[in-house]
Amino acid sequence: MYENDADSEQASMTYQNAGRIFKSFFEEIGNVIVGQKEAVEQITIALLCEGHALVESNPGLAKTLMISTISKAMNLKFSRIQCTPDLMPSDITGTYVIEEKEKGKEFRFEPGPVFANIVLADEINRASPKTQSALLEAMQEKQVTVGNDTYLLDRPFFILATQNPIEMEGTYPLPEAQLDRFLLKILLEYPSFEEEMEIVKRYTKSEVPQVTRGLDKSTLLNLQKLTRQVPISDELTQRALSIVTMTRKDKENIEFGASPRASIGLILAAKARALIEGRNFVSKEDVDTMAYPVLRHRIILTFEAERSGMTSDEAVEKILQKVK
Template sequence: MEPETNETSYRYSKNNLNDTDSKKEFAESAETAETAADSESYAPDANVSDSPAAEPAVYSAPESVADPALLKTYENAHKIFTTLFDEIGKVIVGQQEVVEQVMIALLCNGHALLESNPGLGKTLTISTISKVVDLSFNRIQCTPDLMPADITGTTIVEEHGGDKKFRFEHGPVFANIVLADEINRASPKTQSALLEAMQEKQVTVAGHTYPLDKPFFVLATQNPIEQEGTYPLPEAQLDRFLLKILVPYPDYKEELEIVNRYTAQSSPATSRGISKDTLVSLQKLTKDVPIAEDLKTRTIQLVIKTRDGGAIEYGASPRASIAIILAAKARALIHGRNYVAEEDVIAISYPVLRHRIILSFEAERSGVTPDDAIEDLLIDAGFLKPKPQENESSGLRAKLPFGAKK
């Protein structure tokens, strides 16, 4: 369980895309975001005096732009995401954090792995987001007999009037969003077919290289409790995923709403949210969100601490540092801030690191989870305060000495 922070909880707005005024405001926001993202005027050069009150006292906001047009751009980006989440909320009940993290992956042009017990809406969440963002979508149902050619495509022979020629038949990987459902049911050979696509954004078949559609995202799902007939993803492929997102069970009110909504005569539906071009513009804007040098330094030191031994057998690579900082920028943009705050780093460290660290045998035997280890690292790095109940005889530190070399 992730520790509580001071971050403001996500709230869906009451805007409706079917409303004429909302449509107009949304279109203006998207246009402003696209225009500003294509410019080169994001360099921080002045102070921002309206920092959110919820920010930790130990962290001061970095210098940022005072250009009213740019500040308006960040506000418009926040409105865009608020409208998107409102549309997604018509189909997905609750799961705000899951939806937010998937959107963070899209803003970072990265891939995400969703893990949960069966029936918690992983597939529905991904398909709904693809509709709202107006991206082409293909689904791959992974099974043990799935072949690499079933994913990438294959070369076929066509005959017309006695003439034979080869033609490449595109596989389902040629889409903006590819859902690899139950990816751990596919064989290692088939799983490896996704490696080049995820990393290089291209596939090679019969010696020919074919570029994939842009933007390109792989959103995969897996069920942790099903062991028979599954093939755990290798570390090399896990590292290709920007985030590993855990989907929790709904609470009573959410489950009641799910039952009411999906036992009615009409099924919930969504409207198109933003265009592909707007998403690309928001991706550019994400990279321009400023982050203070001291916060960047502490974030890198946090990742380096994963390699210090103790409960963690194998730590995270520099790719994790890149992922945390970029994902923190995306989270700040979603929340309407034009700078990265400490709470962004705290919130995003869990989905970035939980699949990039391997616990030692002693830690696993003691019941330590990856999230436990990440929480302890955040405490060591000064991002979190130790819990009051943690003392010499209780708590995670009593189970295993973190940070101690073996």
């Protein structure tokens, strides 16, 4: 895999350095965000994989605070889009405005909030399908087309969309084709009693905690490149593919399985998890752990499975037990 032992040793040191970088990074995030370590880790994994994430949680669990804190800790430009039924595509991408010049009037492009490094699309399922689709080109091509002009987005570019599992009236559920474009679906749970006690103590004081240091953009871009270089054995690659293909064969619980995009996403996410922990190899635990956020939004359960109360995570768990 490496040309000589020196190259191998240098790569190993790089992975160890990455582990130390992320340990310090998560400690800094912990100064502001109490708990939610798994969610913060998975958002970071999506960033490392140059993917996007969909977060589902009840209101008031600090989704906006979490993603804005991560963007500050990475020194990245952050913008927030509050999705509503009357939101127009131009409200996201930007539009041309008429500007007075000495020679007369000219059209000038005014960039929308999508022109940032980290974009929070809050309650994306409240936006109309036409507005939701305005994000598709940005997510897939990392560019925006307005009229006859195409504008490239700054790297890194990451969209975190949120949706509320309750209050579904007046919403436009994301179609399966659009859900598939999100690398991960992250679930936020309520904090424990001890964590909520710490939250109350921190945020009822006069000074609200802030991040003071973190990564820079060039370091993050290098870590994104390093993520794809993390070695993975043929055996674990076959396991990842077997897990995804099993979602198409398990007709007892799953009506529609995951696409090949899920296979790519699962292997990339497993590599990113290994990198975060400072390892120069992917483990079985990496693959199995990331199978849940990679697959939970890409499978459609059968009517019988839904009627019995089965969740997508339970269906994924059964698949992991079947795959040797």
